[in-house]
Amino acid sequence: MSEFLQHLVNMLVLGGTYALLGIGLTLIFGIMNVVNFTHGVLYTFGAYVMFMVVQQLGLNFFLALPVAVLAGWLLGAAIELTLLRPLRGSDIDTTMLVMIGAWIAMQSGTLWIWGGVAKAVATPFPEAPLVLGPVSVSWLRLFVLIAAALLILVTYLLINRTSLGRAMRATFQDHDTASLMGVNVDMIYTSTFAIGSSLAAAAGALLGPVYVIFPQMGDLAAVKAFAIVILGGLGNITGAVIGGFILALAEELGAGYVSSGYRDAMGFLIIIAVLIFRPTGLFARAERVG
């Protein structure tokens, strides 16, 4: 029983960052109809920004997170402006392949800049975990969970309570009509991609210190993000949050009770099962953002 409780606690920590990854991707996928293969690289990029700020510049750990979010935002906006804006209106396969090209180039870029050796980030948290009855959780992981929850909340408010969010929702429903109503659709696309990218970078900056940082770390993260998006339904933010926690639970239980080698297979099996039995996602009554 205590083992099961421990798995649940681990699931919460993992699920928070998975939800961040999923929200970013579902926004881009839902609003722009772009299958964003650079999502995993932005996750890696966020982790390396964390490493750079803390280890190479010697600055504060808590400062590194907003820096990573901002860097992700800028890189995302740059990708959108240079690669996606000129391709507006071309078919989904073309943009997907351009994104794959960008992913290969950027991943090799991180390898070139920081090398292939895995990096660790020192954290200001105590080594000893927080013990609560039968379960224990490290302070770092607790911080990750809280930061992820805050970021999810901020994103939710951004989408539902601001005029930018309203314009994003309108663009998702019908970009032609939104454009007729005076929404600057090009600007919405750039913002959407930048916000999604900054969330991926945040997830990487949060999970990087928990594990180690290496150039290919984003590959699996990207596929997991796809699993979460499919699970939650296209463009469905609440679905992405729930999907993130379901994937984390499946992985924890799969690793705990089946075999740790198949931990990463859970996401793929979920994708295959959901698309075969319920292709619109688990929570899709109507496809909409928000």
Place this chain on the structure above:
Amino acid sequence: MRAISTIVAVAALASVPLWLRDPYLLNALITTGIFIIGAMSLNLLLGFTGQLSLGHIAFFGIGAYVSALTSLGFDVGLPGDFRLVHAPWPPIAGFVLGVVVAGLCGYFVGLLSFRVRGAYFVIVTISFAEVVRLVALNWVELTQGPLALTNIPSIALPLPGFGEFTLRTKMHNYYLVLVVALIAYLLIARLVHSHFGRAMRGLMENETLAISVGIDVTRTLTIAAVISAAIAGAAGSLYAHYIRIIDPEVFAFINTVTMVIMVISGGKGSLAGPVVGGLIFGLLPVALRPVMAPEAQWIAYGGVLIAILFLLPRGIVPSLTQRLGRRLGRTSARAPVALTETAAKEPA
């Protein structure tokens, strides 16, 4: 005209080992040839049915593993105290089994994944390849996991009356790959020019219209997937018996991407496209090796992919044939171009 240029191209390719003595370049040509076979099989799906499968390496890897395991033999325990023991068979039997099993996998994957389209289809196929990779990595008793299957025997051709002829040297393997590639090319050419090929193109252009004129879309797609997977399996088998060692990294996503780049750059939906694109992208790392660090090479690789999509979205071969056709004042060269243009406008 087309037949003559094909014969000239084949003759040119066949002459290569006669004047090229550098083993490194010959090796690069052999592995490139193997990947071109894979790219041709991918083109059958991507170029002629419009389905972008990003899990294609799974069939290549399955062909490689099945072929290697058939010729090496194995002894694994199954649930319920069963043991599956297999004594080594000749590699040629492994090749045949590799093709058959890859084709069967293509059937089942097609059956499941053609229920969805567009981005979802892409993601299902990626997931399938990753699951297969994880099985190859974790089923250590069968596949040796990350330790790799080693000492895979070279393919030996049975010659009635003369015993066996083992393909040991690079030159032997070059001709083997060339022959298999030629067979695959002719098979695909025959297929796309048949009634079945027209059904494939029809559903690529407009699926609803294709259904309304009586094309069984799922059946057509599944048959295309089986043939495509079987050819990819053949390429995988050649790879396993040539390199003689395989590990789960054969399933890496980047290998699928390599095939996709070959198809897209050469021109999807063009028979010669994957060959031209494959030769360029297969030999590009060789050309870049003396002048660039490996990481920079990959950056260039990604950059070239983006550049091709921006500058030559239809691919090299269709762009060139159109330009050539225009210069010769023929209008017939425009027809296939118009075909792909309508397909591109179709919302995915």
